[in-house]
Amino acid sequence: MTGRDGGARTAIHVDEFLGHPPAAVWRALTEPDLLARWLMPNDFAPVVGHEFTFSAVPLPDAGFDGVVRCRVLAVEPARLLRIGWRGGSLDTTVTWRLVPEGQGTRLLLDHEGFDPDDPLQQHALRGLGGGWRGRLLARLRELLDALAA
Amino acid sequence: MPRTPAPAGPDVFGALANPTRRDLLQALLERGPQPAQSLAARFDMARPSVSEHLRVLREAGLVEERRAGRQRIYRLEAEPLREVADWLAPYERFWRDRLAGLRELLDSGAADGAVGSPAPGPPEAGR
Numbered sequence: 213m214t215g216r217d218g219g220a221r222t223a224i225h226v227d228e229f230l231g232h233p234p235a236a237v238w239r240a241l242t243e244p245d246l247l248a249r250w251l252m253p254n255d256f257a258p259v260v261g262h263e264f265t266f267s268a269v270p271l272p273d274a275g276f277d278g279v280v281r282c283r284v285l286a287v288e289p290a291r292l293l294r295i296g297w298r299g300g301s302l303d304t305t306v307t308w309r310l311v312p313e314g315q316g317t318r319l320l321l322d323h324e325g326f327d328p329d330d331p332l333q334q335h336a337l338r339g340l341g342g343g344w345r346g347r348l349l350a351r352l353r354e355l356l357d358a359l360a361a
Numbered sequence: 362m363p364r365t366p367a368p369a370g371p372d373v374f375g376a377l378a379n380p381t382r383r384d385l386l387q388a389l390l391e392r393g394p395q396p397a398q399s400l401a402a403r404f405d406m407a408r409p410s411v412s413e414h415l416r417v418l419r420e421a422g423l424v425e426e427r428r429a430g431r432q433r434i435y436r437l438e439a440e441p442l443r444e445v446a447d448w449l450a451p452y453e454r455f456w457r458d459r460l461a462g463l464r465e466l467l468d469s470g471a472a473d474g475a476v477g478s479p480a481p482g483p484p485e486a487g488r
Contacts, residue, residue: 221447221449222449223449224449224452224453224456226453226456226457226460228460228464230463230464230467231467231468232467232468232472232473236467236472236473237463237467237472239472240463240466240467240471240472243472246466246471246472249462249466249471250459250462250463250465250466251459251462251463319460319463321456321460323452323456326449326452328448
């Protein structure tokens with residue numbers, strides 16, 4: 213899953229087949245009401261340069277106020293949507309690609325630009341509780357690296 | 362209904378959320394495979410409590426159980442920990458969960474029709 217050779221990975225890639233045509237998937241990605249029903253409340257518009265927000269659950273410990281500040285970077289109807297995605301200390305991009313496949317759509321998601329050197333961005337690990345992130349995690353990393361070698 | 366496979370490792374995160382279970386893993390990591398009995402002694406806990414924690418760890422795939430005579434020997438399984446050691450895994454789970462929601466929305470037919478015209482219509486009444 214992770215190329216450990218170059219250190220921590222900085223992107224997420226998800227690949228999903230959906231049994232619906234690209235036009236329907238595109239609607240679900242770009243109509244604010246539909247988008248809100250599976251992702252988050254928003255004031256999105258499919259216009260390059262449009263700035264909008266998603267409303268998420270705040271994570272105060274992670275310096276995240278619950279607002280994802282976004283900007284539309286690229287729009288190719290039924291093919292590609294790229295947005296800037298900033299929240300807390302994250303400054304990332306999310307790209308959706310829609311590829312027709314049979315009767316449906318292959319949806320490719322790239323969420324890129326994570327900074328592994330930013331401790332705030334590792335907030336998710338804090339949910340696992342104190343003690344975990346310290347010694348044990350360090351030791352596990354050593355172990356996993358040893359196993360992967 | 363969606364047939365999206367469960368994201369890898371939700372049980373792993375649940376299993377690791379408990380400090381005693383993390384301590385058990387640490388003991389297995391530091392001292393190698395051990396019988397439940399010596400783990401119980403080491404943690405000053407009743408055998409059944411330790412067994413219960415070990416069961417959760419086993420179900421999450423974090424430890425492996427092997428019988429040796431009358432004893433059960435527990436060994437750390439590192440594979441599921443790869444996901445946890447990968448700091449982006451929770452974000453990946455976020456997206457997989459959301460995509461399961463997208464699939465449900467599409468299956469509901471809410472995004473059918475009027476394709477090609479991205480003009481947003483009036484808000485849907487309720488859900």
